[in-house]
Amino acid sequence: MGLNKTEELIADIKKGKMVLLMDDEDRENEGDIILAGEKVTSEKINFMAKNLLRLYHYFDKKEYYERSKNMSLSVTQEFEAYPSGYSNWFDLIYNLKSNYYEVAVVGENAIEKVKQINSKYIPNKLIVGSTSENNLPLLKNRFIKDKTLIYVCVNKACKMPTESVEESVSLINY
Numbered sequence: 410m411g412l413n414k415t416e417e418l419i420a421d422i423k424k425g426k427m428v429l430l431m432d433d434e435d436r437e438n439e440g441d442i443i444l445a446g447e448k449v450t451s452e453k454i455n456f457m458a459k460n461l462l463r464l465y466h467y468f469d470k471k472e473y474y475e476r477s478k479n480m481s482l483s484v485t486q487e488f489e490a491y492p493s494g495y496s497n498w499f500d501l502i503y504n505l506k507s508n509y510y511e512v513a514v515v516g517e518n519a520i521e522k523v524k525q526i527n528s529k530y531i532p533n534k535l536i537v538g539s540t541s542e543n544n545l546p547l548l549k550n551r552f553i554k555d556k557t558l559i560y561v562c563v564n565k566a567c568k569m570p571t572e573s574v575e576e577s578v579s580l581i582n583y
Contacts, residue, residue, distance in 0.1 A: 469546040514538035516557025525574045
């Protein structure tokens with residue numbers, strides 16, 4: 410996927426689309442999601458809030474969780490007047506209040522096992538995988554040579570790892 414020209418980004422912003430503005434490759438490798446203020450909708454804010462929750466679980470940054478929670482709390486007073494319009498917010502609040510599973514798959518067969526787990530409907534989970542040692546918080550110090558292990562965790566507390574996809578899925582309540 411190539412990068413867009415500035416003119417294309419401006420045109421997309423005018424249409425109400427969100428765009429990702431990224432740093433140069435030699436910098437921090439960060440980006441900002443940008444959209445025009447007059448085009449902001451509840452759905453777009455919900456999109457950001459849901460992804461902040463996922464990023465919290467992925468990078469273990471508490472400020473992402475707090476921001477996601479505060480964004481969801483800011484719309485709760487609207488639920489009673491128009492509940493069907495806030496179903497995505499209900500989904501986010503469910504994930505904030507219930508067990509949200511962090512599934513880490515590490516080993517040479519990680520990609521295949523991730524595909525197998527993702528073939529099941531499990532709405533309240535984040536799954537990450539690696540075929541080698543990795544320093545991301547969910548994967549750090551979990552790689553064991555010649556094994557592919559699946560760790561099922563909630564709030565960074567993990568059950569005993571397993572090599573079985575079926576057993577790992579059975580550890581998740583959804």
